[in-house]
Amino acid sequence: VSAQAPAKLETLPGTAPIVWPEADLSERLMEGAHTFVERKLAEAREKRPARWSYDFTSPEAYETSIAPNRDRFRRMIGVVDDRVSPVTMESFGEMTRLLGASRPQGEPAGTSGNLLLNGPGIIGLDDSEPATPDPSLAAESGTFRAWQVRWPVLREVWSEGLLLEPLPQADRTGRVLLGNEANALLADKPRVVIVIPDAGETPEQLAGLAEGDPGRREFVRQLVANGFTVILPAILDREPYLGETADDEARLKNAAITHREWIYRQAFQMGRHVIGYEVQKVLAAVDWAKGLDPDATVGVAGWGEGGLLAFYAGACDPRIGATLVGGYFQSREKIWAEPIDRNLFGFLNEFGDAEISSLFPPRALLIDETPGGEVKTPKGESAHQPDLEFWRFGTRDSSPLSGEKSWTFPFAHRASALLSPSLIWRFFDQPEAATANPMGFLQNGLSANVDLAIFPDLRPHFSAADRQDRLFHQLEADVQQLIRDADALRDEWFLYQAEPKLRPGGWSTEKVHPTLDPANFIANAKAYRERFARDAMGTFDEPLALPNPRTRKVAETDRWTAWDVVLDVSPELFAWGTLVLPKDLKPGEKRPVVVCQHGRNGLPRDTIDGGKSAYNDFAARLAERGFITFAPHNLYRGEDRYRWLDRKANAIGGTLFSFLIPSHRQILDWLKTQPNVDPARLAFYGLSYGGESAMRIPPVLEDYAVVICSGDFNQWTRKVAATDFPNGFMRSIEWEMPYWNLGNTFDYSEMAALIFPRPFMVERGHHDRVSVDAWVAHEYAKVRWLYAQFGLADRTEIEFFQGGHSINGQGTFKFLQRWLDWPER
Known part of the structure; x- marks a missing residue:
């Protein structure tokens, strides 16, 4: 078609002229859309309090008042599946160590037969037997042993990491105690802390079996030296994912996808999340501890991505008595600019870090404000750099934490007065403060002098990369199974609810089946149309403006x-x-x-x-x-x-x-x-x-x-x-x-x-x-x-x-x- 541009400005009847000079209005339209959504983001913060109905009259009333918010938060991060129950903590390692020989080159590693931990870190061994190197033993010192462990989470999804077993104070001479004797010496009740590394950091670095952050190593060593069983789960890193084939590599390099994003993309579509999967791994470890003793004391801690997971796990599960969040807590008003694997649908309508912190009382929440690591990806970045001058002098400024603290402190005071006289929140502005009393709710400070040396890893063929690969592919396999199951779930959720007569009947040899009246289906589909618009596509609370039509002839x-x-x-x-x-x-x-x-x-x-x-x-x-x-x-x-x-x-x-x-x-x-x-x-x-x-x-x-x-x-x-x-x-x-x-x-x-x-x-x-x-x-x-x-x-x-x-x-x-x-x- 050969179309001629008009020689002069002409308009349709009843319309004003388009006065914008550019023929391509797409950039102007895009700018307007960004301005619009930024206004909506600002409005969401103002409307957020209406989503909460706090009742401070009693701890029970408070928990009831926030229960709907907690449930929505769980669904938002994909914590929706029933976990494996009961949870058994399994130690495992390479059989070659039991055989007293190194693994021949190219031969795959085996396992030790999955020794079961029958107490929090207590291995039942008979000291009358000759000493045999246990394939699951990663390290040992005079105060603790580190075991390579795994525990089931969902379907075929497992968590792996290290369990640090504290040796009783009265028996640090090398004799291994049986479960009951050891439990009596350690504590009346089990005390377990789950410490979560940052993305790209390994459990071995936290435990001190590999070079890592010395402050975090000291934190972990302090805990275990004071009688805590410490579980160190591995989490996915943000290294680039390059696929399984050469063809994959070229496309994935161009897409710049990390391991975390690869799981995020597929899981998000299925109402799950890489964050939710890893929170479930933490909660499965809590299940294990509480399965040993319902009165077990359980805490979680983490830094960076581990801080996020600790924070979210503590918010999800009231069984967690205390939570330490390091290098993460700050304003989340620009969550959309953070790495894409942190993308949460509808988060800012109801939550910021301050609101999440309100899910903790009367339990302890400890915030380590020391700066966290920077994360930079093509699809978002973050840098936890709080302004400590604000914290010291109480001045309002534009620091990442100022807005959250200005909300949290008065709330904490009110919650503390009405719910519990004990500490609710504690902020640390120096690394040594957090290390000196990391879980103050459990005891009055941790004063043990600990050895910060790097201990040798006793597993000759251990590979953190292989473990990362196992965890990564388990999550991928789980999402892919959800995809295969989804057809039938959608039929049950929509089709057969809108018209039960659509449900398949028995075997038929009829040449012609009768048809149905569509009226019932059409009427019932209206509710699904509303859910599609609201929950799937998303709606903004914004009336349409008057159209004010403008036109111009263009061809x-x-x-x-x-x-x-x-x-x-x-x-x-x-x-x-x-x-x-x-x-x-x-x-x-x-x-x-x-x-x-x-x-x-x-x-x-x-x-x-x-x-x-x-x-x-x-x-x-x-x-x-x-x-x-x-x-x-x-x-x-x-x-x-x-x-x-x-x-x-x-x-x-x-x-x-x-x-x-x-x-x-x-x-x-x-x-x-x-x-x-x-x-x-x-x-x-x-x-x-x-x-x-x-x-x-x-x-x-x-x-x-x-x-x-x-x-x-x-x-x-x-x-x-x-x-x-x-x-x-x-x-x-x-x-x-x-x-x-x-x-x-x-x-x-x-x-x-x-x-x-x-x-x-x-x-x-x-x-x-x-x-x-x-x-x-x-x-x-x-x-x-x-x-x-x-x-x-x-x-x-x-x-x-x-x-x-x-x-x-x-x-x-x-x-x-x-x-x-x-x-x-």
Whole structure:
């Protein structure tokens, strides 16, 4: 199509002119969207107190008042699965040590047979037997032994690390005591502290079997020297993940994915989180300690990423008596700028570190304010650098901690007065302060002189990298199993609840089955539509502004005229698109409208102008057939610029579609007022990210009477989170693609069920690498089955064509003509 630009500024009747000079308004629109979401982030902080209903009248009343917040926090970080019960702490190591020989080169390591710990760190050995090197013994000194241990957590997920067994004060001569005798000497009740390393730090460094931070080593040695059993779990690092094959390596290098992000991406889609998995590992260790004795005293501590995990574990589980958080506690108002593996959906609506700390009373929470390590990734960074001058002099400034402390201190005073006379919070501003009394709630200081020497690791073939690999692949395998289970879960959650008669019956040899009345399903689907809009796509509490339409003519041929249209959506956000009007429109004539949606990095004119690969000027071609078309601009242009917009929105329970759905609502409302538009005949036809939009916007906006998804329809959960598809999003730069818990609630067949009973079509090129035909056909078969059960199979179609990622414009055009009641031209 050869379109001529207008010689002078012209506008549509009843509209003001667009005065912005740039032809491409996408950057202006993106700036407005960022300004809008930053206002919403600020509003979230102000509205946060309304999410809490503290009752300080008694400890029991207080716990009841915060229980809903604690439950929501657990779900937010993915702590939703029942853990293995009971938990047995297993020691393990290489059989070669028992055989008195080193492992031959290339021979895999074995295990010792999983010796069971029958007390907190107490190994039952008979001292009458000859001394045999135990393969699970990592180190020993005059005050403790370090054992290589593991414990079950979820399904096939285990935690691994070290357990430091304190030797009784009365028997540090080398004789190993049996369980009961040792317990009597150690304490009346077990005392266990779980100390969590930073990402990239190992349990061996904390224990002093490898070089590491001397202050943390002293902390651990102090604990064990004073009779605490110390558990040191390993956590995932942030080293780059380069895959399992050479082909993987190139793609993953470009995507810059760390081990933590690799698990985050797939888990987030399934309502789990790398944070939640590792909190579960800590809580499983608590289960073990409490299983030994319900009155066991349990504490957790950590620095950096370990500080986050200790903080979150303590917030989740009231059984944890005290928590020490180092190098982490500060304002989280910019959580969206932190490493992406810390992304939590809706976090800032209800929580900051101050609010999380309110989940602790009357238990002790100790904050070590010493600076934590810096984390820098292409998808976020953090540096815990509190302003200690603020702490010393009490002045308000812009330090990372000032806002959280100004809230926490008065709250702590009130909670302490009403709930418990004992210490609730304690802040340390120097490393030696935390080391001197790390768990003050347990005893009056720790004064033992400890040896800080690096002890030799007794495991000749131990590899921290191999352990990291085991833990990493266990989490990956667990998420992949969740993906395989999700189809059936979604059916139970949505389909069979909306219409129980859809549940499969027994074996049938009937030639024809009766169809169902769709009324019940349509009525019940409304609640799922609301959940999809609110919980999956995210909604902002913001009324639509008056549209204030502005227009200008931008192109013209002998068959149609194109107009840019700008509509206000909010004070900062506007909608922009290009309206194409056929020139043969008659006064008062009402015609159907096809909204033609571009894909990633596209612009409205891409759907209109000739020579644009993939789009094939389908908006212009439809206009030549007599349809009115409108090509909106969607925000997915500018690569990481829109991804950061999505990250900001995630922090307050939004997504990219939290901006797009209101924009389309405003567009539809305006289109319905136009003199030549039939408001009952509005269709949506999108390619690529526009096809993704087709599966997310029309399910919410029912004014779209006909829907076509091109170049995108998929088994979406697998596309986003499965690791066995080379062209999936796990290996791409598109780190915004995971949507919280979408895999358990809405895949594409469920989204199509929200479009039902409206006509719905899929356009699929055999050579479109966005998916494979088998995946597309599998998911679409569920859509057609649904329509067929209600006798409406004629309302849905799929067209496979011998092409790639492209608009074909054959069967889809006929579909539009049929269902928009428009004659073929």
